[in-house]
Amino acid sequence: MINKRSHIPVYMxxxxxxxxxxxxxxxxxxxxxxxxxxLALQYDVSRMTVRQAITNLVNDGLLYREKGRGTFVSSPKLEQPLNGLTSFTEDMLARGMVPSSQLVKFERKPAPFELAQDLLIESGEDVYSIMRIRNADGEPMAIERTYLPAKLFPGLTAEKLQTSLYSLIESHYQLTIGNAIQQMEAALTTKEDAQFLHIPPSGVVLLIKRTSFLDSGQPFEIVRSVYRADRYKFISEIQR
Incomplete structure (x- = not known):
C-alpha cells in the first residue's frame, strides 16, 4: 500500500x-x-495525485488513454538496436513475431534531382518507388517508402517483393549489402500515415531516413520510414 510518511512522493x-x-x-x-x-478511493489520495501517476505512465508508453473509454495497458514497445543492418522481416522473425507487408504502391519513375544525388545516379534515371505497410503479428508498425535504382535490379516486380527485400537482393541479384547511414527525428504524423498506422491524426511518430550501400560503396536504396512511437524504441550501446 501507500506510505504517506515516506520521502518518496505518493504519486511515484x-x-x-x-x-x-x-x-x-x-x-x-x-x-x-x-x-x-x-484508484483515488483505493489509495485514499486525491484524484490529482492519481492523475499525475497515470500521466507519467502514459508518457512512458505503459498506458494509453481513449477519450470517453478510459485508460488502457499498452503493448510493450519493441526495442530496435541502432547498430547492425537488418531488414524489418529479419527483425520481427528474431523476436518470434510474424512479419507481413501490405504493398500500397509499386512504380517505376524518373528520379528527381535530390533523390538522384542521394543514389549517385543521373537525374531522371529510373528508380523503383515502393510504399509498404510493415506489420508484426498483424499489427501495423511502420510505413516504408523505398527508392531503388532500376538499373541495379532488372526485372523487379511487385510479386518479387512478397519476400524480404534484403534477402531478394542477396539471393536473387547476387549483391552483397554493406553498410547504411541513418537519420532519425520525432514528428507528428500526417493524416494519411495515421490512417495506415491506426493511430490518432496528431500522433507522434519516428521518422527515419536511411541510405544503404553495397559492399562496393554504391548506394542501392533510400528508405524513408515512419515508425509508431508508441510501439518502438531505439537503443544503442555507447562505449568510451
Whole structure:
C-alpha cells in the first residue's frame, strides 16, 4: 500500500504499484485499468495525485488513454538496436513475431534531382518507388517508402517483393549489402500515415531516413520510414 510518511512522493509510489501490476499481468495488455476515482478511493489520495501517476505512465508508453473509454495497458514497445543492418522481416522473425507487408504502391519513375544525388545516379534515371505497410503479428508498425535504382535490379516486380527485400537482393541479384547511414527525428504524423498506422491524426511518430550501400560503396536504396512511437524504441550501446 501507500506510505504517506515516506520521502518518496505518493504519486511515484502509485506509479510503481501500477507498473508492478502490469509486469505481473494483473493488468493485461489492452485491459482498462480502474478509473482515477476508483484508484483515488483505493489509495485514499486525491484524484490529482492519481492523475499525475497515470500521466507519467502514459508518457512512458505503459498506458494509453481513449477519450470517453478510459485508460488502457499498452503493448510493450519493441526495442530496435541502432547498430547492425537488418531488414524489418529479419527483425520481427528474431523476436518470434510474424512479419507481413501490405504493398500500397509499386512504380517505376524518373528520379528527381535530390533523390538522384542521394543514389549517385543521373537525374531522371529510373528508380523503383515502393510504399509498404510493415506489420508484426498483424499489427501495423511502420510505413516504408523505398527508392531503388532500376538499373541495379532488372526485372523487379511487385510479386518479387512478397519476400524480404534484403534477402531478394542477396539471393536473387547476387549483391552483397554493406553498410547504411541513418537519420532519425520525432514528428507528428500526417493524416494519411495515421490512417495506415491506426493511430490518432496528431500522433507522434519516428521518422527515419536511411541510405544503404553495397559492399562496393554504391548506394542501392533510400528508405524513408515512419515508425509508431508508441510501439518502438531505439537503443544503442555507447562505449568510451
Amino acid at each position: 509510489q502509485i506509479e510503481e504499484q501500477l507498473k508492478k501490476k502490469i509486469a505481473e499481468g494483473i493488468y493485461k495488455v489492452g485491459q482498462v485499468i480502474p478509473s482515477e476515482r476508483e
